Amino acid sequence: MDKNLQNYYDQIKKIPLLNFEEELALSERIQQGDATARKSLIEANLRLVIKIAHSYMTADMPFMDIIQEGNLGLMHAAEKYDYRKRVRFSTYASWWIRQYIVRSLSTKRRDIRLPLRKEQTLRMIQRSYHTLSQTLMHKPSNKEIAADIGVSEKEVNFILQITNGFISLDMDTGKDESISMADLHEDYTYSPERDFFKKSSHAVAIHFLDRLKDREKRILMYRYQFNGNEHTLKKIGDKMGLSAETVRQIEIKALKKMQGSADEFRKCLYVEAM
Known part of the structure; x- marks a missing residue:
């Protein structure tokens, strides 16, 4: 060393x-x-x-x-x-x-200085990669990026090759840990502050949901994606052994209870976001 x-x-x-x-x-x-x-x-x-x-x-x-x-x-x-x-x-x-x-x-790592137009295209590729990664929930291919920014896939491949030593967006590189194209370009689409606010909001919401009866809490968590994907009334009913109409009635009752705490919820959320 x-x-x-x-x-x-x-x-x-x-x-x-x-x-x-x-x-x-x-x-x-x-x-x-x-x-x-x-x-x-x-x-x-x-x-x-x-x-x-x-x-x-x-x-x-x-x-x-x-x-x-x-x-x-x-x-x-x-x-x-x-x-x-x-x-x-x-x-x-x-x-x-x-x-x-x-x-x-x-x-x-930028060994070749690009003409202005291609430099602009590279920035479009970078933005598209990070945006599509979040919307598609997987690493976008060069073809998907090309379609998103309105250029040919050949153009995307060429620009990535001359700027990153023939590294593809889909390829991982590195010794100890994988370093992907996401690591080689700065991500301007993500903000830690926004992410922490989202987590804080989730925590505050759970705190208020805990005031409900267990069945009411479960239904609202299913309906408003606290456990992942949004559930339909029928799907929730199947999980809980209830009819869709019963689920709907419980949801309405639970939301009315939550409305009574709306001002307090907003105050707590504001303090968390400060």
Whole structure:
């Protein structure tokens, strides 16, 4: 191992890790402009960067450079982390660390500078890939991407080949862990803040559903996709041994009960989203 890298390892191992409450307290101080708290939060999570950076080891870029890019992502995450969302900092920071590493790798691996039109097409391919991944619930093929952005599949293949060393969107590469095209391009379609708000909303809703009778709660969870796909009245009835009409009546009754807590629900949701 490189001597400088070993020295870096030895230094950060001495920094104690933080528990959840300590992270939240530091975040509150950071939002008040406390630079010392920001430094403490960053230093306590430098080992997280190394752990993530190992997934992106490549001959194209020195490992220490990859770590430094991840550290930039960590610093950005420390600024944006909000203690009021009550999520572990490592969960939040991991996304930003990966994004900074990925952006750097993508830039370093670009051996050929594209004409403006093809550069624009590449950005369309990137956006389409991430959008289709979420809407189709699988990795889109080059053909699906071509159809989405209105160019030929041949054009998509060509641009990906000259910009990423003949790596296809459908191909995985890497030694220790698979690195797909999703890893090689920055994803602008995802926001950690939006994801955490969604999770918080779900948690608050479950809290209020717990006030209902078990049968009422189960029906609302089936009807409003808390357990995955939305269920029809008949399908719920079959699961619970009830008629579709009985399910409908129970749903109406449960919703009326929920309406009585609507103001309280909104207040709780607002606090979670702050």
